[in-house]
Amino acid sequence: MSGLTTSSLGRKVAMSLSGFFLITFLLVHLGINLTLFIGADTFNAASHFMATNPLIQVMQYVLAAGFVFHIFMGIWLELKNRASRPIKYAKNNAAANSGWASRNMIYTGILILLFIILHLKDFFVKIKFGEVHDDYELVTELFKNPIYVLIYVIAFILLGIHLSHGFQSAFTSVGARAPKYLKYVKNIGMAFSYFIALGFSIIAIYFYFA
Numbered sequence: 276m277s278g279l280t281t282s283s284l285g286r287k288v289a290m291s292l293s294g295f296f297l298i299t300f301l302l303v304h305l306g307i308n309l310t311l312f313i314g315a316d317t318f319n320a321a322s323h324f325m326a327t328n329p330l331i332q333v334m335q336y337v338l339a340a341g342f343v344f345h346i347f348m349g350i351w352l353e354l355k356n357r358a359s360r361p362i363k364y365a366k367n368n369a370a371a372n373s374g375w376a377s378r379n380m381i382y383t384g385i386l387i388l389l390f391i392i393l394h395l396k397d398f399f400v401k402i403k404f405g406e407v408h409d410d411y412e413l414v415t416e417l418f419k420n421p422i423y424v425l426i427y428v429i430a431f432i433l434l435g436i437h438l439s440h441g442f443q444s445a446f447t448s449v450g451a452r453a454p455k456y457l458k459y460v461k462n463i464g465m466a467f468s469y470f471i472a473l474g475f476s477i478i479a480i481y482f483y484f485a
């Protein structure tokens with residue numbers, strides 16, 4: 276473990292492994308949220324399953340650990356990169372460099388973290404510790420508030436930007452650097468980023484107007 280977190284390459288690999296894990300979480304989370312369009316019963320059943328299934332309960336702790344790890348490693352990586360910039364940074368990231376998104380990962384990351392704190396307060400904490408009987412109603416009621424929808428959509432756009440670099444960076448850090456793969460990795464990364472940002476945004480906007 277120490278090699279994984281103390282060497283520069285090890286830190287990048289650790290970042291990418293936790294990133295892959297969070298990418299999987301986002302796909303599952305969006306999949307469940309899209310059942311909001313089917314109707315209250317389906318979404319409530321999916322939400323109930325997620326809240327009661329023993330395996331998912333264990334995975335929630337792994338998820339929390341994955342988030343904390345990703346955040347701390349991200350901050351550490353940023354500080355290390357700052358200390359060794361500009362030459363080393365440019366050299367280390369030649370393959371993965373994608374302009375604005377890659378240079379601002381720390382800022383988009385911090386803003387996404389603020390969103391997650393707000394989001395957990397409004398959904399997770401209320402469902403887990405409050406008196407919520409209908410998850411569908413909780414979600415759809417919150418999206419009647421335009422300020423809320425705006426904050427959420429901004430957060431989803433930032434998440435898309437973060438992923439537009441993070442996705443391809445996760446692959447290049449674990450070795451997918453050959454030019455013939457890089458093109459595909461970049462394209463799939465962009466498609467995935469749009470899918471996540473638009474998928475979550477459409478939910479918030481739809482239920483504002485619904």
Ligand code: HEM
Nearest residue numbers: 304308322325326394398399402410414434475476478479
């Ligand atoms: C339209 C967008 C979204 C909706 C409607 C939504 C809804 C919810 C709901 C209802 C829960 C509570 C689930 C439960 O405890 O039973 C939840 C939990 C959570 N959400 Fe979201 N979410 C959205 C987007 C996001 C995004 C973009 C992220 C990450 C960047 C995220 C991260 C989390 C986390 C970490 C949890 C706690 C773990 C869990 O319960 O699965 N959510 N969300």
